[in-house]
Amino acid sequence: EPFDGMIIFARTKLGTEELATKLQARGFAAVAINGDMAQQARERTIEQLKNGKIDILVATDVAARGLDVERISHVINYDVPSDPESYTHRIGRTGRAGRSGDAILFITPRERGLLKAIERATRQPVAPLQLPTVKAVNDVRIAKFKDQITEILAAGGLEQYRSLIEEYEREQNVPAVDIAAALAKLGRGDVPLLLEKPDREAKPEFAPREQGAWEDRPARPPRDTRDIREQREPAFKKERVVREPEPGMQTFRIEVGHQHGVKPGNIVGAIANEANMPAKYMGRIEIYDDFSTIDLPDDMPQDLVDHLKTVWVAGQQLNMTRDGEALAAPSPKKKGFTKPGADRRMAEKGVKKPHRKG
Incomplete structure (x- = not known):
C-alpha cells in the first residue's frame, strides 16, 4: 500500500528494534525510537522523518509522546494498545x-x-481488512519498480553510466537487457523483488478470522479414537474418572452437562467460533450430569479463558476454569448453602440458572 510517512507502534523496546531491523533488511528507510534514546538523538530522528530521509518510525508509546509530523499518512498498531486512550493517541x-x-x-x-x-x-x-494475496503484493511491487525506472530516466544524468554499459556490452558480448537485470538485482541486494507463493495458501474464508494464530502451533499427535466431533455421549456418570491429559494439553471444566442437553459438537463449535481454534487442537471431552471437561492447549492465555467463561452453550454460561481451580474456591452455585455434607444437587435444588434471551 502506498504511503508517505508511517509510524508503527510496538509494545517494547526490543520489539521496536527487531521490527525496524527487519524493515531495513527489506529496503525500507526505518528507524526505531524508544524510551532509552537520548533526547538529542530522538530530535534528530524526528527531523529526518519530517524531511523524508526516514519513511518509517517504529516507536513505543512513551517515545512517541509529543510527536507531530504532518507527512504521516499511516499509523500501524503492530501491537494492540492496552487501553483505548492509548489507541486514540x-x-x-x-x-x-x-x-x-x-x-x-x-x-x-x-x-x-x-x-x-x-x-x-x-x-x-x-x-x-482482507490480507492481500501474493499476486496482489507482487503486482504492486512490479508497478513501483517500473515507476522508479521511469523517474530515474526522467531525471537524466545517465551519460556516464550509459558509456560504461555500452563498453561492457561490447567487451563481454552480453545483451543490454541482461546487464540491466543484473544491475537491478545488484541494487536490491539479497532482498528479492517478488514474493514466492507459499506451498499451501490459507483458505480465503479463514483469513478474516486470523486462524493462523492457532495454525502456528504444531498439531497434536493423532489419537486412535475417532474425531471428537464423532464421539458419542458418555452415559450419565455419578463419579468422575480423572484422566491425565495428553502432553501439551490441560483439562478445563465448563458448567454445562447432560441435564442441559449439551452434546460434544455444541462445545467444539462454541470454542472454535469464540477462540478461533480449529477442532484439531481440542482433546478429550467428557460430559457429566451438570458439568463437562475438555482438554485444550496448556499455553492458552488467561484472557482467552476469561472470555470463554462468558460464552453460552445449551442455555448455560460456560464459566470455564482450569481443572482444579473450581475445587480451590467456593462455587457460586453453593452460595448460601454452607451446611457441611450437604448434597450438591440438593443444595442447587430450586436454584434456576439464568438463560440467555433470544
Missing part, C-alpha cells in the same frame, strides 16, 4: 493538517476483548 498522529490518513490495527483472536473496548471507546467499528 496513536491514531491521532495521522491525518494532520487536513490530510487524509489511515490507521491499521493488527489483532489476534485472544485480543478481541481489547478490540471491543476500543470500538466502544471510539464509538466506531474497526472494519476488518
